[in-house]
Amino acid sequence: MKRETDYGYVIKPVYTPGDIEGFDYSRDLGHPGAYPYTRGYHESGYRTRMWTQRMTAGLGSSVQANGVLKKYREMGQRGGLCVISDRVFSHCIDPDHPLGRKEAGVLGWPGCSLLEFEELMEGIPLTGQSITLLGSSAPTVMRLAYVVALAHKRGIDPSEVHGSVMESPFENYFGQTDVQPFDLNLKLWLDASEYVVRNKIRMRSSVISQHFQESGGNNAQAIAVVLSMYKELCGKLVNERGLDFDDVAMVPYELVSIGTRFFEEIAKVRALRRMWARIAKEEFKAKTEKACQMLIAVHTSGRTMTYQQPLNNISRCAIQSLAGAMVGCTAMDNATMDNAYAEPSALAARMSLNTQHIVAHETGVADVVDPLAGSYFVEALTNEVEQEAAKILKKIDDLGGLIAAIDKGYIQEMLRDEANKKFIEMDKKERLIVGVNHLAIPPEEDFEIPIQKLHPGDSEAIADRMAKWKPTRDQDLLKARIQQLHTDAQKGDRFNLMPSIVEAVEAYATSGEVIGTIRKARGLSYDPFNMIESPFALQ
Amino acid sequence: MKAGNGIKVIVTMIGLDGHTTGGEVVSMILRDAGFEVIYLGVNQTPQMIVDAAIQEDVDVIGISSHASNYSQIEELVELARANELDDTLIVVGGNIPREPAEQLLAKGVHKLFLPGSSGNAIVDYLSTEARSAKARTKAAAASRPGSLSA
Numbered sequence: 001m002k003r004e005t006d007y008g009y010v011i012k013p014v015y016t017p018g019d020i021e022g023f024d025y026s027r028d029l030g031h032p033g034a035y036p037y038t039r040g041y042h043e044s045g046y047r048t049r050m051w052t053q054r055m056t057a058g059l060g061s062s063v064q065a066n067g068v069l070k071k072y073r074e075m076g077q078r079g080g081l082c083v084i085s086d087r088v089f090s091h092c093i094d095p096d097h098p099l100g101r102k103e104a105g106v107l108g109w110p111g112c113s114l115l116e117f118e119e120l121m122e123g124i125p126l127t128g129q130s131i132t133l134l135g136s137s138a139p140t141v142m143r144l145a146y147v148v149a150l151a152h153k154r155g156i157d158p159s160e161v162h163g164s165v166m167e168s169p170f171e172n173y174f175g176q177t178d179v180q181p182f183d184l185n186l187k188l189w190l191d192a193s194e195y196v197v198r199n200k201i202r203m204r205s206s207v208i209s210q211h212f213q214e215s216g217g218n219n220a221q222a223i224a225v226v227l228s229m230y231k232e233l234c235g236k237l238v239n240e241r242g243l244d245f246d247d248v249a250m251v252p253y254e255l256v257s258i259g260t261r262f263f264e265e266i267a268k269v270r271a272l273r274r275m276w277a278r279i280a281k282e283e284f285k286a287k288t289e290k291a292c293q294m295l296i297a298v299h300t301s302g303r304t305m306t307y308q309q310p311l312n313n314i315s316r317c318a319i320q321s322l323a324g325a326m327v328g329c330t331a332m333d334n335a336t337m338d339n340a341y342a343e344p345s346a347l348a349a350r351m352s353l354n355t356q357h358i359v360a361h362e363t364g365v366a367d368v369v370d371p372l373a374g375s376y377f378v379e380a381l382t383n384e385v386e387q388e389a390a391k392i393l394k395k396i397d398d399l400g401g402l403i404a405a406i407d408k409g410y411i412q413e414m415l416r417d418e419a420n421k422k423f424i425e426m427d428k429k430e431r432l433i434v435g436v437n438h439l440a441i442p443p444e445e446d447f448e449i450p451i452q453k454l455h456p457g458d459s460e461a462i463a464d465r466m467a468k469w470k471p472t473r474d475q476d477l478l479k480a481r482i483q484q485l486h487t488d489a490q491k492g493d494r495f496n497l498m499p500s501i502v503e504a505v506e507a508y509a510t511s512g513e514v515i516g517t518i519r520k521a522r523g524l525s526y527d528p529f530n531m532i533e534s535p536f537a538l539q
Numbered sequence: 540m541k542a543g544n545g546i547k548v549i550v551t552m553i554g555l556d557g558h559t560t561g562g563e564v565v566s567m568i569l570r571d572a573g574f575e576v577i578y579l580g581v582n583q584t585p586q587m588i589v590d591a592a593i594q595e596d597v598d599v600i601g602i603s604s605h606a607s608n609y610s611q612i613e614e615l616v617e618l619a620r621a622n623e624l625d626d627t628l629i630v631v632g633g634n635i636p637r638e639p640a641e642q643l644l645a646k647g648v649h650k651l652f653l654p655g656s657s658g659n660a661i662v663d664y665l666s667t668e669a670r671s672a673k674a675r676t677k678a679a680a681a682s683r684p685g686s687l688s689a
Contacts, residue, residue, distance in 0.1 A: 087555035088555065090557075099554070099555060102554060102611060103555050103608050106607055107606055107607055175558060175560065177557035177581060179582060215560050216560055307634050307653060307654035307655065308655055340634040340654060342636060416563055419564055420563075420567050423568075436655045437655070454607055454609075
């Protein structure tokens with residue numbers, strides 16, 4: 001059985017002061033709220049602001065998802081909502097597309113138009129909580145446009161809404177895929193980010209290591225990859241869009257996956273905070289403190305939620321939630337015990353939210369900032385993972401940055417090798433997973449948990465509704481806005497399309513129509529699957 | 540001779556499911572065991588998969604499923620039948636809950652590999668059940684002394 005971190009550092013049976021020789025508190029840690037922020041960003045930690053406790057939602061129609069959001073609010077989730085798209089919206093095709101019909105509303109929200117967003121948010125405040133919409137990079141501009149459009153409709157200044165609706169184009173390489181080309185996703189991401197910065201909208205973009213890790217990456221790789229994403233994207237916003245780094249640094253946020261190896265996960269986040277602070281200050285010459293503070297949310301690892309003996313997952317999630325709370329995070333969305341089966345059942349969702357509440361209110365960990373600081377083991381682990389991550393980051397830098405490293409296949413090979421290694425370790429019992437390769441029981445003896453049932457008919461209903469609804473829109477207004485968008489999308493990459501996208505969305509243009517029109521302007525087919533044509537006669 | 544013995548296996552996702560890690564890991568396991576793997580990747584419709592199966596004359600269609608779109612797998616089974624691919628094994632790997640799992644087996648999926656399936660279990664099953672292995676076993680039985688055709 002392996003007694004090493006997932007990146008190969010061999011763990012000793014005991015740690016002593018000798019393991020952190022040369023340790024300097026203010027240089028290596030800093031007080032919470034002081035550079036290099038290893039200990040976190042707030043002097044009083046959670047006493048000033050509790051982490052946002054949330055669960056992801058999204059299943060079936062928008063009306064159904066709205067029901068789930070309301071239920072979560074009743075369960076105590078009031079600091080923020082988090083909705084994930086279905087695969088159809090992730091690709092930016094519509095539910096009434098031949099391929100969309102079969103999977104609309106499956107495993108996510110069918111958010112392809114402003115109408116769907118209005119239904120999702122019926123009776124739910126747009127302000128006073130963080131609004132997080134997730135699910136691939138391609139719909140980034142649509143999600144942002146929905147928020148702006150709904151704010152306008154409700155008479156709210158968009159700058160009063162906060163949360164995260166953008167996703168980096170790198171998602172396509174790490175499992176959160178969509179069918180749109182990287183360069184288009186990149187251009188639209190830059191447009192959305194520039195738009196929020198110039199309009200002072202406090203909307204962020206996920207620029208995250210979570211999917212990379214859930215796809216098999218190890219802790220050192222995860223740190224290196226997310227830092228190189230930050231460098232690449234912040235660099236472009238500064239150099240190509242003429243923005244100030246200190247403003248740009250307010251756009252990205254990290255979502256880190258927290259697994260079950262308790263101390264290593266805590267070390268990972270501490271190292272990440274310290275490394276970003278140094279990069280921001282030394283490489284980007286940050287002038288403000290905030291720009292050196294990587295905003296980090298925690299996702300307890302869905303990958304670790306086993307199919308076998310799912311009740312065990314309650315324990316795993318509790319351990320992971322405890323680690324996430326102890327290391328310090330701005331928000332936590334934890335996975336549910338039935339993650340391997342379906343979208344969270346009400347029971348599983350309540351269990352996971354309650355886990356967060358128990359950690360927050362019963363354990364005492366929320367009363368102290370970075371309680372493990374000074375532990376010989378934890379400080380040694382923090383140093384080790386930082387060193388290993390720095391090596392990988394240097395390799396990526398030497399290859400020319402993350403985009404270049406991806407073009408050369410370096411990142412994909414690294415991820416594939418690591419995923420294979422993890423499987424073999426489990427197959428050979430070098431890593432034990434209770435109920436899976438250790439102390440497994442026959443399925444007949446297992447406790448069967450209630451799971452969310454799938455209704456395949458729902459997809460067709462969503463598709464039919466969309467097909468019936470489309471002709472009822474103001475066709476003249478819609479055509480004019482789509483035409484404007486098409487004209488603007490021919491003006492080159494530097495021309496920001498957000499204003500015309502917002503206008504099109506306000507006329508109820510769908511994601512298939514908006515992205516399809518932009519594609520046409522760029523010489524691509526309207527439909528990424530080449531099955532349907534644009535319904536608009538474009539000049 | 541390795542267990543896979545050149546048996547041809549399609550490994551693919553189906554529909555809009557973008558989860559590829561499982562499929563990639565299984566591809567590695569199968570290739571290491573001597574199977575010939577045709578990895579189709581993402582955004583494959585049931586029709587595209589059946590077309591590839593016919594074109595490549597595969598022994599096994601392996602679906603890696605992680606997105607609850609089981610109706611697409613059922614459609615694949617129907618299409619395979621309609622195209623007379625009765626000798627082609629259809630297997631599915633993934634985190635499939637009990638009810639849809641039972642439904643898929645009832646529909647005609649030959650074998651499900653649920654989470655925790657070992658690499659060896661997949662290799663052993665495919666190497667013994669795939670049609671060329673079946674054909675060889677049949678031929679070997681026919682040519683044994685004492686068999687009717689000897």
